[in-house]
Amino acid sequence: MIAVITNDVMSYKEDFNKFLRWINCDLGSETQKQIASKVKYVFILGDLVDGCGVYPNQDKELEITDIKVQYKLCAELLSKIPRHIKLIICPGNHDATRLAEPQIPIYKDFAEPLYDLPNALMLSNPSIVNIHSSKNFSGFNVLIYHGYSFDFYFAEVESIRNNGGYDRADLLMKFLLQKRHLAPSYTSSPYVPDPNADSLVIDMVPDFFVSGHIHKASVSNYKGVTLISGSCWQSKTAYQEKVGHNPEPSRIPIVNLQTRHIKVLKFGK
């Protein structure tokens, strides 16, 4: 099983604590506990903390304005996830690393407690990670991308904007797969050019394409690629109100790797 989480695990503490109880098989029906006992990977798709100074006047909305303290608390929460579960972590636009893509992994100087977690794998954004391989199986390739370029395409691509916009991450992810690039238009995301390779090109067709950023869980499938957008753990911010985000916090898509069937578990209202 895979679970996908993203976006500021500290804000909705009560809901996140419910998730932690569930993943420790201490909450839910017998079936739900059984699902929890089989989770092997938790994908954390960036924006682990809210950061500070990410948008104007953000500090007025924050409980903790020191990003090192934010990461310390975040790591304390993630340390409650059982150690046999791999935590696959990439940065987002709120994290302590460069904003330009490809984003290098979250800076260790700021987030040392995360690096101290023995089950955490700190990756760049985007990345391709291969999971679940064995002697007789080549594993699943998971394309992970936080989704900072998404805002541009929700606003600019008519067929997405007029068919639900921010509520339709599935349309957007399909659009990017068709373009075979995570930010196909120049200026859709800040970018560091590499003369040798464009790391935002979708070179290999992945088995899973997972993302975050828009704070609303969605799951779909495009030509055999499972598309998953993670939810969040915070309410609507003033900035989201302005740009038209409709967050739906405290949801976790769970994938059964045997059947590719997905359930979205709800840990809040």
Ligand SMILES: [Fe+2]
């Ligand atoms: Fe984000």
